[in-house]
């Protein structure tokens with residue numbers, strides 16, 4: 001079927017249904033086969049290929065949906081953001097290489113940044129000129145962020161920063177770090193925290209990559225040794241860093257990569273198609289136990305879709321999402337980890353005689369399985385999400 005490569009971008013009044021149709025058409029017509037992980041032509045895209053792809057999505061009106069037009073956004077609602085995400089999820093395209101910028105730094109800059117900061121950063125994030133990383137976790141402060149020690153000391157019109165961050169995703173490629181620091185003492189806990197937008201080429205910053213279980217070095221330790229930044233790098237008021245950090249975490253848990261349920265569904269279709277493409281593997285699908293596990297996954301994905309839709313309804317109605325973000329985070333990470341386990345158990349039967357689609361699926365799902373181990377850790381572990389749900393949604397007492 002012929003698809004128009006450059007259909008006209010719908011205007012704001014067109015509504016979500018029209019935007020969805022537009023997004024579907026554009027993505028199908030423009031995503032190259034070698035970037036589709038369910039295609040036998042797939043090859044791991046380079047960072048620059050991913051950057052260019054996301055830049056073209058932005059130019060096609062498929063990024064910054066809810067951001068104000070004045071900062072390069074589309075000025076639309078969370079509904080249009082969701083419909084674009086559904087279409088993004090339904091295609092096996094690469095994960096965003098700039099989700100920390102687009103989904104964490106961008107929103108917090110809009111919430112607490114000065115006008116100058118908004119002008120300086122927001123358009124560069126959307127147009128893929130700047131990558132960001134998130135410098136929150138430290139060796140002794142992960143789940144309990146209030147124990148962080150990286151110190152920011154005022155010096156005239158500047159701040160001097162010393163300390164260490166860890167597990168900083170994308171630090172090696174980032175232009176800026178959304179950095180959480182302490183201005184007082186560790187005993188102040190969540191008081192006396194301050195957030196900065198720190199250029200990663202500032203003298204005194206050292207990035208040491210860490211290799212993860214999937215063989216990639218996508219995160220790093222970041223050392224700050226007498227790093228001096230101007231006061232204009234401060235995001236929000238001194239002492240307001242905790243509120244800003246909680247806001248970032250709530251976005252990270254509730255709305256970041258909103259396409260996940262649709263992406264999991266796409267992966268499930270890929271898994272089943274790969275099994276059906278091969279006589280040996282297709283026999284596995286006849287097994288009642290496998291069928292029940294697949295049925296389970298379908299149910300979980302559907303429930304996750306419902307959670308996401310409800311989050312969007314609540315946010316559109318003006319409600320703050322707060323602790324409910326933990327429910328979504330817990331659900332998608334556990335759901336995907338269980339699915340990745342099922343997928344690995346099926347593709348582990350792939351051998352050199354298996355179909356090309358099955359070989360591709362083995363590579364994809366081996367990587368998915370390894371990465372899914374991290375999904376119940378980053379953005380807050382499952383145990384921590386369960387505590388938050390118990391204490392802040394069910395109002396149960398805090399454990400002594």
Ligand SMILES: Cc1cc2nc3c(=O)[nH]c(=O)nc-3n(C[C@H](O)[C@H](O)[C@H](O)COP(=O)(O)OP(=O)(O)OC[C@H]3O[C@@H](n4cnc5c(N)ncnc54)[C@H](O)[C@@H]3O)c2cc1C
Pocket residue numbers: 133134135136137138139140141142143144166167168169170219374377378379380381382383384387
């Ligand atoms: C792939 C990946 C990418 C990441 N990217 C980033 C990033 O870009 N920026 C960033 O700042 N951080 C990042 N992180 C760090 C991540 O946020 C932390 O690993 C996470 O918050 C857990 O902290 P921790 O590793 O210090 O573990 P700890 O907090 O030491 O937890 C250890 C164990 O104790 C449990 N535990 C801790 N406290 C409680 C409690 N109160 N109740 C019950 N159980 C508890 C935890 O569930 C866990 O099982 C990333 C992590 C991973 C795996």
